[in-house]
Structure formats: structure tokens, C-alpha cells
Amino acid sequence: MNILLKSAKIVCPENKELHLKKRDILIKKGVIEKIGVSVETPASIKVIDKENLHVSLGWFDSSVSFGEPGLEERETIANGLYTAGKSGFTDIVLNPNTNPVPDTSSDVVFLKERGHGMATKIYPLGTLTKNANGVELAELFDMKNAGAVAFYDFKKQVSNPNLLKIALLYAQNFDGLVYSFPQDGNIKGNGVAHEGEMSTKLGLKGIPALSEELQIARDLFILEYTGGKMHIPTLSSAGSVKLIAEAKKKGLDITCSVAVHNLLFSDESLNEFDSHFKVSPPLRTKSDSKALIKGLKNGTIDFVTSDHIPMDIEHKRVEFDNAKSGSLGLESAFGGLNTIFDLEETISFLTKGRSRYQIEAPKLKEGSKACLTLFNPDKEYTFETKDILSTSKNSMFLGSTLKGKVYGIINNDQSTL
Template identity: 80%
Template sequence: MNILLKSAKIVCPDNKGLHLKKRDILIKKGIIDKIGVSLEAPSNVKVVEKDNLHVSLGWFDSSVSFGEPGFEERETIANGLFTAGKSGFTDIVLNPNTNPVPDTSSDIVFLKERGKGKATQVHPIGSLTKNSDGVDLAELYDMKNAGAVAFYDFKKQIANPNLLKIALLYAQNFNGLVHSFPQDNNIKGKGVVNEGEISTMLGLKGIPALAEELQVARDLFILEYAGGKLHIPTISSAGSVKLIAEAKKKGLDVTCSTAVHNLFFSDETLKGFDSNFKVSPPLRAKSDCKALIKGVKNGTIDFVTSDHIPLDVEHKRVEFDNAKSGSIGLESAFGALNTLFEIEETIRLLTKGRDRYHIEEPQFTEGSKACFTLFDPEQTYTFEVKDILSTSKNSMFIGTSLKGKVYGIINNGQSNL
């Protein structure tokens, strides 16, 4: 793969020499050969010129779900990685919510083999417990050796506090990262949306922020006792931000993420009873959105994720109470973040997180592997079904005005431009 990017504005805040400079970038056989003001295209080199072309290091998403194996009608690994690449992501962490769940080393090998040779690289998470049943720990060490980057019972509460304690203690032997979903099911009960004025008005059962914050507080106490590395995915409440900020001040090894949609939408969007807005954790009040955005800006919240969850129409086009939770988000992630934040902050959020999962960090230097995302940060548009590349179409962003379009990626010796 030989490519010459012409007049690309580089967005790389960590590289002061190149940040916000327009440069030509020559890539030969997947390696950055030259970066210069005006480079001539050698023979057998594809020249790429785009309107308002910007380039950054490749983007990373810490929470992506597909369907294969078991739910291929929702999304295959091949089409999922194609969608991720066209959405600007060069690396994605794959959630363990398939059928069967990946709870052995052979399952991890299967997922890595299915994603091998693609422009977007897949990094699978292994199930924390066997069959994600929350009873016995899965083969954590073997899965780590096979390539699992963390361990997680996807969107399921670790109900047994001793299980979390043992997992944190055991994973320290091989520097493993444990995920714990922030939700107490006993407090959640049969709730489907955020508990508050909107849920009361709509007559829908509520999930109080207490259900999340109680679990977060418990997990942080266990982490303080046991040690280890803990990641709390997709927090949604102001109280959770405060609890995690206090834990970090204590020096605990904890990170957390929030979903783009929990920053962008509040529970007021539920007034239309559109099941695409049913997610877990739920969309919360505007005050929570503000607290989450503040937490992102001050670094309390480590990563922002698309929390991409494809679901077939049979699980979404039903009564709100009966619909499954989840929204796709890869295709809209950049446009939504770029609408909320300045472009430099947006790129910072989209490129951070790899180190937590021990994934190689790309570099913007000559001689390094080319790992780039190409985009136009100024283009505004209304997100429509035609913008969705996923097999499933359950996006809450349909009809929303967004800012920023992705051209594609260059990574792993390939491009999809």
C-alpha cells in the first residue's frame, strides 16, 4: 500500500512540531516514509486529495459489540470491522456478548482469527465468569495468553462481592484488567428508564441513579481492599463521577468510560417512546449530562465510547418495556463528539485508551507504522438511515444534526478510502 496524502491538516496535540500544520504525508508499504510541505508522488503511489482534509492518529473505541458467533443477523465481525473502519476507528475492543460467550482461550483465538488482516484491528474481551453466569471465574489466565485484553460479564452486575474480590486478586498475577458493570439489579428492579420527572410523566418504571452509584461505591471499596486493576464501563450519573474522582485521589488503579449518547441525550428524548433510546445504563437527567461532560474535560472519565450494540428489528420494534437495551453508535460517534467538543478535545478523546488495554500506541513520526484517520471536522449534516453501514439500524441519532464527516482510515497496511 503506497499512498500520498496531499495538504492534510494534522491534528495531533502530543506532537507540537506537526500539530495543526498542513503537510503532505507519503506512506510506503504501510510505513510513514516522509512528512513534508510539498512532496512529489513517486510512481505506483495513490494520491489522496479531499476537501478540508484533516488527519489524526487512528481512533480507538473501548466498547464495541457485534453478533458473531450466534447473532450474525445483527452483525458479523467482517461487516462490523468494515463499519468501524469507515467510521474512523483503527482499533476496537470487542465485548463478550455473543452466543456462546468467549470464556475460553479457543474462543479468543477464534475472534482474533476472524478479525485478522482487516484495516481495523480487533481486541477481544473475555468473559469474567463461565458463560457470564456470575458464579465461577472463567479461564482468565489462558484467555489473557490467547490475546484477551480484559475480562467482563457484559452489562451484567457482579452480584457476589467476593467474586469481584477474588477476580481482582487473581488477575494481579498477570496484570489483568477486570471490568465491572455499574448496576445493582435489586435497586434497578423492573426499571427501564431513568427514575425522575420524565419516567413519572410517561408512566415508565424508573431506574434510580442509586442503582449505579451503590454498585460503583461497593466496587471501589473492594478495589481498595484487594488491589488490582478495575475498569467501570459506561457510567451515567453525576454521583458516579464524584465517587470515581474521590477514588482516583486515593491512588486506586481505576478507570471508567461513558457512552457518547449519555453525553449527547438526556431522558427528555424519551417522550416519543422511541425504543432506540432505550439503553443500559439509561439516559439520565440534563444535570447528569453536564456532570459527565465536566468529568470528561477534567479527566475523571478516562474514555468516551460509542457503546455500539447492534440489535435486529424484532428486538427494537416492540413496546418500550419489552425492547432490548442498546443503540449502534460507531457511525455517529465522531459527529456527536465533534458537536459537543472542540476538534482538539474530540481527537484527544478518540485516540486515548489503548494503554489501559496494553495495545500498541501509534506514532506520528517517519519510520513508524501508518495508523491514521482521515476526516473533515467542519461538514454538518443530518444523520440518516443511509449513513448507517451496520447490518442493524437501531440508532438513536437518526434525524440528529451532527458536525464532522469521516473519510476513512489507513492502518495495518491497508486503506478504505
Template identity: 75%
Template sequence: MNILLKSAKIVCPENKALHLKKRDILVKKGIIEKIAASIETPSGVKTIERKNLHVSLGWFDSSISFGEPGFEERETIDNGLDVASRSGFTDVILNPNTNPLPDSSSDIVFLKERANGNSTNLYPLGSLTINSEGNDLAELFDMKNSGAVAFYDFKKQISNPNLLKIALLYAQNFDGLVFSYPQDGQIKGKGIVHEGDVSTMLGLKGIPAMAEELQIVRDLFILEYTGGKLHIPTISTANSVKLIANAKKNGLDISCSVAIHNLIYTDENLKEFDTNYKVMPPLRTKSDCKALIKGLKDGVIDFVTSDHMPIDIEDKRVEFDNAVNGTIGLESAFGSLNQTFDLEDTIALLTKGRERFGLETPILKEGAKACLTLFEPNSEAVFNMEHIHSTSKNSMFLGFLLRGQVYGVVNNNQILI
């Protein structure tokens, strides 16, 4: 692949010499050969020109769900990675919520082999426990050696505190990262939305914010006792931000993420009983949204995620109580973040997080491997079905005004634009 990106404005605060400068970028055989104010197009090189073209390091998402194996009607790995590339993501972490669940080294190898040859890299998570049943630890060391970047029983609480203690102690032997989903199942009970005025008005069973916060308090006490590396995915409450901020001040090796939709939408959006708004953790309150945004700006929350979860129409077009949780989010991630933060903060949020998973962070300079996202930050458009490339169409962002447009990616000696 030999291409020349013409008049691209570079958004890369890590490289002060190039940040916010317009440059031509010559890429040959997947390597950035030259960056200059003007480059003549060499023979055999394809020129890429786009309106208001911007370039950044490739974007990263720490929580993606597809369907393969077992739920291919929702999303195959190939189509999912194509969607990720079209949405600007060069690297994604795949959640363990397939059938069968990836709880052995052979499962991890299968996922990695299925993802080979795509312009977006896929890094699988392994199940923390066998079949994610919460009883016995899975083959963590073997899965790590086969390419699993962390361990997670996807959106399932670790009910047994001793199991989390053992997992954190054991994983230290190979620098493993352990996930713990922040929700106490007993307090959650049969709740399906945030517990508050809206749930009462709609007659829907609520999930108290305390269900998340108590689980986090427990996990932080265990982490303080054991040491190790703990990640708490997709927090959703203001008090969760405070708890994690205090833990970081005390020197604990803790990280956390937040789903983009939990920054933007609140439980007020549930009033039409649209099942696309049924997610887990649930949409909370406006004050929670403000606290989560502040937590990102302050660095307490380590990174954002689309929490992309395709769900087929049969599981969404049912009564609200019976609908499956989840919304797709890859295609709307950039445009919605860019409406919430300024451009530089948006790109910073989309490019950070790889180090936590032991992944190499790309560099934008001559001689480096080309891992780039191409986009335009200023245009506005209402998100609709035409913008969805996922097999499943369950997006809560339908009808939302997005700012900016993704052109594609340059990665793995490929270009998708």
C-alpha cells in the same frame, strides 16, 4: 499499499512540530516514509486528495458489540469492522455478548482469527465468569495468553462481592484488567429507564441513580482492599463522577468510560416511546450530562465509547417495555462528539485509552507504522439511514445534526476511504 496524502492538516498534540500544520504524508508498505510541506508523487504511488483533509492518529473505541457468533443477523465481524473503518476507528475492543460467550482461550482465538485481514484491529474481551453467569471465574489466565485484553460479564452486575474480590486478587498475577458493570440489580429491579419525573409521567418503571452509585461504592471498597486494576464501563450519573474522582485522588487503580449518547441525550427524549432511546445504562438528566462532560474535561472519566450495539428490527419494533436495550453508535461517534467538544478535544477523546488495555499507542512521525484516521471537521449534515452501514439500523442519532465527515483510515498496510 503506497499512498501520498496531499495537503493534510495534522491534528496531533503529541507531536508539537506537526500539530495543526498542513503537510503531505507519504506512506509506503504501511510505514510513514516522509512528512513534508510538499512531496512530488513518486512512481507507483496513489495520491489521496480530499476537501479540507485532516489527519490524526487512528481512533480507538473501548466498547463495541457485533453479533458473531450466534447473532450474525445483527452484525458479522467482517461487516462490523468495515463499519468501524468507515467511521474512523483503527482499533476496537469487542464485548463478550455473543452465543456462545467467549469464556475460554479457544473462543478468544476464534474471534481474533475471524478479524484477521481487516483495516481495523479487533481486541476481544473475555467473560469474567463461566458463561457470564456470575458463579465461577472463567479461564482468565489462558484467555489473557490467547489475546483477551480484559474480563467482563457484559452489562451484568457482579452480584457476589467475594467473586470480585477473588477476581481482582487473581488477575494481579498477570496484570489483568477486571470490568465491573455499575448497576445493583436488586435496586434496579424491573426498571427500564431513569427514575424521575419523566418515568413517572410516562408510566415506565424507573432505575434510580443510586443503583449505579451503590455498586460503584461497593466496588471501590473492594478495590481498596485487594489492589489490582478495575475498570467501570459506561457510567451515567453525576455522583458516579464524584465517587471515581475521590477514588483516583486516593491512589486507586481505577478507570471508567462514558457512552457518547449519555453525554448528549436525556430522559426527555423518551417521550415519543422510541425504542432506539432504550439503552443501558439509561439516559439520565441534563445535570448528569453536564457532570459527565465536565468529568471528561477534568480527566476523571478516562475515555468515551460509542457503546455500539446492533439490535435487529424484531427486537426493537415492539412495545417499549419489551424492546432490547442498545443503540448503534460507530457511524455517528465523531460527528456527535464534534458538536459537543472543540476539534482538538474531540480528537484527544477518540485517540486515548489504549494504554489501559496494554495496547500500543500509535505514533505519527516518519518511520512509524501508519495508523491514521482521515476526516473533515467542518461540514454539517443531518444523520439519516443513508449514513448507516451497520446491518442493524437502531440508532438514536437519526435526525441529529452531525458536524464533520469521516473519510476513512490508513492502517495495517491498507487504506479504506
């Protein structure tokens, strides 16, 4: 694949010589051959010359769900990775949100093989327990050797504290990363929305912030006792941010993430009972969103994710109480973040996180493999169904005004331009 990017404005704070400079970038056979003010166009090469063209290192998303195997009606791996690439993501961590779940090394190998040769690279998570049922540890070591980057019973709490303790102790033998979903199911009960003024007004069963904060507090106590590495995905409350900040001051090896939609939306969006806004953890208050934004800016929250969860129409176009949780996020992640942060912050958030999963970070320099995202950061538009490339269409961002359009990616000697 040979491409010449013409007059691309480079957004790369790590490279002070090139940051915010306009340059031509020549890519041959997937490698950056030359970066210059004006690079002569070689014969028979594809020239990319787009409106307000910006380029950064490829973006990374730590929480993406598709469906294959077993739930292909929601999303296939092939179309999911194409969607991720067109949305600017060169690397994604794939959630174990399938049927059956990936709890053996052969399952992990299958997922990696299905993503082989695509522009966006796939890094699977294996489940923490067999069948993700929370009873017995899965084949963690074998899955790690097969390519699993961490272990997670998707959107399920680790109910048994002793099981989490054993997992953290065992995973230290091979530098494994253990996830713990921040929600106490007993306190959540049958809740479907944040417990507060809005849920009371609408007559919806509430999920108190306590359900998240109590689970996190317990897990951090266990981590302090065992050592090891833990990741807590998708925080949603101000209290959770405080707990993580205190744990980091103690020196615990803990990371966490936040979903884009929890930064942009609050439980006030539920006033029309639109099931697109039903997610787990739930949308909380505006003050929680402000605390999450602050936590992301000051580094308490380590990275941001789309928390992309395709869901077929049969599970969304029902009463709010009965709808399944989840919203698409890949296609709207950049445009959403870019409305609340400046461009450099947005790109910084979208490129962080790889090191936690022992994924090699790309470089923007001559001689390096091209791992790039191309975009126009200034284009404002209303997000509509036509902007959704996923098989499912369950996005809470429909009708929102977003800022920034992605052109595509160059990665793995492939392109989605």
C-alpha cells in the same frame, strides 16, 4: 499499500512540530516514509486529495459489540470491522456480547482470527465468569495469554462481592484488568428508564441513579481492599463521577468510560417512547450529562466510547418496555462529539485509552507504521439511515444534526478510503 495524502491538516497535539500544520504524507507498504510541505508524487501511487482533509492518529473505541458468533443477524465481525474503519476507528475492544460468549482461550483465538488482516484491529474481551453467569470464574489466565485484554460479563453486574474480590486478587498475578458493570440489578428491578420526572410522566418503570452509584461504591471498597486493576464502563450519573474522583484521590487503580449518547441525550428524548433511546445504563437528566462532560474534560472519566450495540429489528420495533437495550454508535461517534467539544478535545478523547489495555500507541512520524484517521471536521449534516453501514439500523442519532464526516482509515497496511 502505497498512498500519498495531499495537503492534510495534521491534528496531533503530541507532535508539536506538526500539530495543525498542512503536510503531504507519503505511505509505502504501510509505513510513513515522508512528511513534508510538498512531497513529489511517485509513479503508480494512490493520491488522496479530499475536501478539507484532516488527519490524526487512529481512533480507539473501548466498547464495541457485533454479534458473531451466534448473532450474525445483528452484525458480523467482517462488516462490523469495515463499519468501524469507515467510522474512523483503527482499534476496537470487542465486547463479549455473543452466543456463546467467549469464556475460553479458544473462543478468544477465534475472534482474533476472524478479524485478522482487516484495517481495524480487534482486541477481544473475555468473560469474567463461565457462561457470564456470575457463579464461577472463567479461564482468565489462559484467555489473557490468548489475547483477551480484559474480563467482563457484558452489561451484567458482579452480584457476588466475594467473586469480585477473588477475581481482583487472582488477576494481579498476570496484570489482568477486571471490569465491573455499574448497576445493582436488585435496585434496577424491572426498570426501563431513568427514575425521575420523565419516567413518572410517561408511566415507565424507573432505574434510579442509586442502582449505579451503590454498585460503584461497593466495587471501589473491594478494590481498595484487594488492590489490582478495575475498569467501570459507561458511567451515566453525576454521583458516579464524584465516586470515581474520590477513588482516584485515594490512589486506586481505577478507570472508567462514558458513552457518547449519555453526553448528548437525556431522558427527555423518551417522550415518544422510541425504543432507539432505550440503552443500559439509561439516559439520565441534563444535569447528569453536564456532570459527565465536566468529568471527561477534567480527566475523572478516562475515555469516551461509542458503546456500539447492533440490535435486530425484531428486538427494537416493539413496545418500549419489551425492547432490548442498545444503540449503534460507531458511525455517529465523531460527529456527535464534535458538536459539544472543540476539535482538539474531540480527537484527544477519540485517541485515548489504549494504554489501559496494554495496546501500543501509534506515532505520527516518519518511519512509524501508518495508523491514521482521515476526516473533514467542519461538514454539518443530518444523520440518516443511509449513513449507517452496520447491518442493524438501531441508532438513536437518526435525525440528529452532526458535525464532521470521516473519510476512512489507514492502518495495518490496509485502507478503508
